[in-house]
Amino acid sequence: MDYAGRDFRNIRFPVDRPLTEEERAAQFHQKESCNARPMDFLSVIKVNSSYIDLVDRWYPIAGFSVWFGTCIAALGAAGICIIIWAFFWAPVTNQREALWFMLIVLLPVSIAVFAMGCFIIRTECGRYTHYPMRLNRKTRQVHFFRQNGTVLTVPWDSLFLTLGESKSPLSGTTHDLRAHVLEDDGKTVRESFSLGYTFPGKKDSMDKFWAFLQPYMEEADGVERTYQELRKSLLMPLESRREGWRWSIFRTFAPGLHYPWTMFLLCIPLGLNAVGRMLAMSTSKIPQWPEEVEQANPVDADDPYVLTWRDNGPLGWWELYWPLICTVVGVGTFVGVIAWVVSGLWR
Incomplete structure (x- = not known):
């Protein structure tokens, strides 16, 4: 992008x-x-x-900064939470030096990553449509x-x-x-x-x-x-x-209207982009x-x-409804993968 x-x-x-x-x-x-x-x-x-x-x-190409920035901000937020949890609540008593290193060095890095993600989101949200x-x-x-x-x-x-x-x-x-x-x-x-x-x-x-x-x-x-x-x-x-949510989906997938299976193969980034575009436009x-x-x-x-x-x-099947299906599949797959990864880390 x-x-x-x-x-x-x-x-x-x-x-x-x-x-x-x-x-x-x-x-x-x-x-x-x-x-x-x-x-x-x-x-x-x-x-x-x-x-x-x-x-x-x-x-x-509106919407990319929103979902890309959200991923970066989420990564930084996860780092912040993990470091704080490890320092105050982790069952570790003999690795205090490592924990202090995390708090003094890694925590500022995580905060910076989170701030960068928020800045990227802000390039589209709360601006002009x-x-x-x-x-x-x-x-x-x-x-x-x-x-x-x-x-x-x-x-x-x-x-x-x-x-x-x-x-x-x-x-x-x-x-x-x-x-x-x-x-x-x-x-x-x-x-x-x-x-x-x-x-x-x-x-x-x-x-x-x-x-x-x-x-x-x-x-x-x-x-x-x-x-x-x-x-x-x-x-x-x-x-x-x-623009309404229908148009956000259509405009995101518009470059691939003649390649429906390419839309499906790229449903995760394009679906996330469509959702990010809706958020950018609504704010x-x-x-x-x-x-x-x-x-x-x-x-x-x-x-x-x-x-x-x-x-x-009116927007027809290939202009709206097929991209809508791709969006639902893409966003659902992305959320499912993230949930699977997070659940695995907590086991």
Whole structure:
């Protein structure tokens, strides 16, 4: 999973630096289209003749930090409990030096592991459900909801768009559609955010996403083309609301919809991710655009190109019920294994 940087923007997206030659070579030019097959990758919240709302880079993989952090925190908590129990209640009378070592050395380590797990959980719980972006084709402004709740507004034509590359131990190399806000010199990166990402973050996926996004902002028939493309897809149920538990399950398993047995084989991590996603969404705030942004993005009452999650069709067997079965089996298996291990330790 690619989670580097959800809370460390300047680590994942380094700023106050010059553009690299690699970024210049991989630039996407606003006026240049792409011949790849257009794909939205379940990235759109709503669309109309004026603007399109997109989810942020970390929305597709939400939930991982919750269950991964919970496992780490549980490991630290178990260590704390074992050390305290051994020091005060274990039937050991001739190993006090070892017990003092556990108390002085191992207990702080266990506390640190527990604190790290809680910190990882906190990167998703009690934050925002997502960090939306709004691209207005009429005003040609881009509004980006930052992780601290503030909003960046920048002209679309001033963005330096490129193929972003990131590396992490868990996911390897991933790619996203990176947007750089440059200083007046035109070569120093002042701020960066990601306009598009899909899990897994394949390089050619961004060509497909650009082929979807670029016409909306640049082509005369862009609204019609985008509307027709999204009629074949699903829009994210995030407009002034949290996603429900059904959608948390669907969105977690969505990358494997064409591989049902792979879903089942990966039911433990994906099931835990779905549950973690539910917890993250239920404890997080719904982002609200400032009034000045809403006023700058009016929608005509008779706009024929309005699409929201309310226009989605129902989720079917392979979209919801099979992932639900995989979630129940995965979480149940995980809990059963943990219970078996714990019971064995106490014998």
